[in-house]
Amino acid sequence: MTSTGAPSSYTWQLPPVRTSTQATPPELAERRASMDSLPRPAHPGVDISDVRYGDVPCVVCAPPQARGTALYLHGGGYRLGSVALSTAFAARLAVATGARVVAADYRLAPEHPFPAAPHDAAQVYERLLSESDAPPVVLGDSAGGGLGAALVVACARSGVSVPGGLVLLSAWLDLRCAAGSYRSRAATDQLFSLDAARQAADQYLQGHPADDPLASPLLGDLDAFPPTLLCASTDEVLLDDSVAFGSALARAGVATSASYVPGVPHAWPSVFLDLPASAETLDVVARFVRPLLAKEPS
Template structure:
């Protein structure tokens, strides 16, 4: 084991403010009306240890590996359906099964509730698939959760993880990276003010540098091989650059692809966005390198 990490007890949260509740309702209505990306084919829905999950299987053949994919949304928005089209494409290209958990959101469920749900889903998935290759992945806040899973699995010694796919991972809750100000004009999807509000909503006074909340501050010994993708004009550019550098300094294989003019988590949102196709192909090559 590389370190000892204590997960704090879950805490009572707060009622979602009216504006956040309204945003959630609008997104749900848009999804129901088919105005937001969703699955293009049937997906399996289940509840595992109290956590709702969606499972996307490859269209043909037995899965060569498995990916636990965590959606973004600043820990206060989003749902697994958001990432199903990306999951379908990756499942078919790589021949893997993708499991997408619906983790609890803040402010009703502050840190560490979302992580605990992700961990339950991960442990259950490893138990189901035996010794098959298993990766974790996510976009934005989901990328931060995926990184946290990698940190905690390494600290615990189990379950074994074979790789991590991190798209614009949010790995530092302190919101002090220079790229928040340097890229203020180029990143309107996740500006500094939104990040600060999301961090406050999620952490609710807890230690911002806890290694599970902010994996950038963790001991990364034993972290699985990682692929990190980010737009060079994103607010979270420095989160990706710093995490990549620390992984390399620790001796962990890490591949970083920074793309000019690419929006926040573009590869997960749509393959039509600038840089998305290039990033997706790089992710496929990385997964293939792990599966052999």
């Protein structure tokens, strides 16, 4: 694995990393093991390599003549998911956008509670900033979308250049888990639920306040946010997170685009890759991202 371990040149305004107070539930360990046993797919025309940015393992998906860089943060409620599982989607992102896509394997709860994930995202983002004159675009789905938005909050607080753009797919943006769509969409969302959200939030936060904008970026100061694309299903319990976040961005004067798609599952573009709706949303993402990438080849 290639390593890019340059020392930090920023003072990130993040809380210190904490020791976990919770054991890993056996059923969570079993779910991870079954997911991690799946083979990592190859993707024709995309160079896939393992790279370590500081302490964080990453997978890099580079199309021919890549232009610009995108950081991708996977979903999984901060307790599931990996770059191995996300490689197929990251490769498709690379082909669609033309960007070199770096997928980060940030630490998971409950073994690594908040703020381990923001620390890891910041470490990878800082290394990517050092590689180019232009900030990378950041993309994330579900919890990874929340982490991507939290990264922007951390950048703004720390005097670090914010991303060139932000793409949030079915993003989990408010860990208070109080949105009305948890109940109004309970019957149509087969992948996420209020109970699952509360359990995941408890395992991630472990007593840290849910209203901290680094955990719930919906509650943050959004004035410094870059152009943002929000995509969500009208059938998912996190619908209200995206709707509320888009409204807050608009009030802050941030250029905001939104795509709300009926009849699709939570995080459909990254989880259900072969759905026609996934291809359509990937095209929406690509048309948003391409103009935001650095003009010179990366």
